[in-house]
Amino acid sequence: MDERAALALLADDLPAAGDDAAVVGEQVLTTDMLHDRTDFPVGTTRYTAGWRAVGASLSDVAAMGAEATAAVAVYAAPSFDESELREFVRGARDVCAYVEAEYVGGDLDRHQEFTVSTTVLGRTDSPVRRSGASPGDAVCVTGTLGRSGAAIRLFEQGEYDRANDLFRFTPRVVPGLAVASHATAMIDSSDGLARSLHQLADASDCGFAIERPLPIDEAVDDVAPDEATRRELGVFFGEDFELVFTIPPGQLPGVRDCCDVQITKIGTVTEPDEGLTLAGDALRDRGYTHAGEDDAE
């Protein structure tokens, strides 16, 4: 059973789950786990690991349209090296400071594989769910897509400095707050644009007509040898932690005015029977596939 099937299995037992963060009164709460083999390629600094791990949970809070209050983490490793530990905490604190949250500590654990679990607490009195999109709404994304995919390639090539820079994404807490009172549905792009759109469409019972050009990050151009790879990294790879949201089109100019991040309209919400299309072709519900394995949409 894969993770998605297992999460679906538990959905009936856990009615508060199933969105980017659980809503508990005016609090929102989200937790994630990242570890060496799948999330921190060779060359990832501990500073980047701290930034990125806490950032991933901050992004979930952002996707609820909530302010981020506080973060905790468990740092689990085979041994505790002073400089590594300090760098991790510095990264965790810096990403929190960036979004005006407080990093309040956590716990340490000895573990055979470097593993980090993070939890972020947020607050909102009107969370933005995945389920409110209506036909006619504009589909938008913050920032650019493919940064993490490009970073992975750069890690593989040993270009660690640039890879680390790209890996330290900005959690979109501030834009999330700016769009919160206008967005009809929202999710982060942690599972890739394609899968995130499918999750929004499923929750909202709608279709999406997505159009090109998509805001693919220029770093993707530097590492992608062809258009198929470019599309793979930009559309399917994920882990970019941008916000994907729907909004009545008339409210888009006002939202853009009060955001300091690029917001791109990438399509329109359609009726459910129209399905999910990119430039008129069906957009598959899948995450990252390694080069050559299957790059059809």
Place this chain on the structure above:
Amino acid sequence: MDERAALALLADDLPAAGDDAAVVGEQVLTTDMLHDRTDFPVGTTRYTAGWRAVGASLSDVAAMGAEATAAVAVYAAPSFDESELREFVRGARDVCAYVEAEYVGGDLDRHQEFTVSTTVLGRTDSPVRRSGASPGDAVCVTGTLGRSGAAIRLFEQGEYDRANDLFRFTPRVVPGLAVASHATAMIDSSDGLARSLHQLADASDCGFAIERPLPIDEAVDDVAPDEATRRELGVFFGEDFELVFTIPPGQLPGVRDCCDVQITKIGTVTEPDEGLTLAGDALRDRGYTHAGEDDAE
């Protein structure tokens, strides 16, 4: 560097850390990680694992004198088996229901070792810290000591049913709330009575004169062949998740009247230069030591 040294190292950087849970306004937040090799002996059911992992974080909230609001967990395993997953969630939900908290889900992760990270959110407007004990206060403990130590022995002996029963401790959220407005300092006994007392004494800058008999659980008698083992499991083993607190002695009868759990006065707060003693002998600041390794106090 061991965990304690590493935590001490970070103390200056993380002023909100250093207690059982971090205090963020009226919210308290705590996170823990448990995993197969150190925390879930062979024979531990997934139901017990879910109960115990979430219970450990609920206990931290209890030790702040806070009500427990909500819990999340990451369940990380090499594969996802439907019945194991459902049992884990059932254990997590049941322990939350027991203390009137809500289990609101979390995340799944593939990991080579079964690993659980848990986070609990609580609420209080007057958290009980580790640092308020004054000479003359009574030192008290809820429930009995040594259950988890006895459980470990029973797991080793293959007596899985009884071991699992003992492993599913009751987080002391309700007694924690009952003593919160009277206790001067509080901690849970997760690191063992001896180490927990040392942590309270250090934070409060005081000494403790602890007296026998201690409320050792009767399960310890069944597995401990001698007095040294009995003392080891009851005083040093830890992971019992009882509350250890200090309180002006005049307030103890009233607190006992409104608690449905046994509260035992085990000693008196003394001046710092008197140190930490058990029946007049120095009580060492250490956790569990395997039989025969070193059982001197």
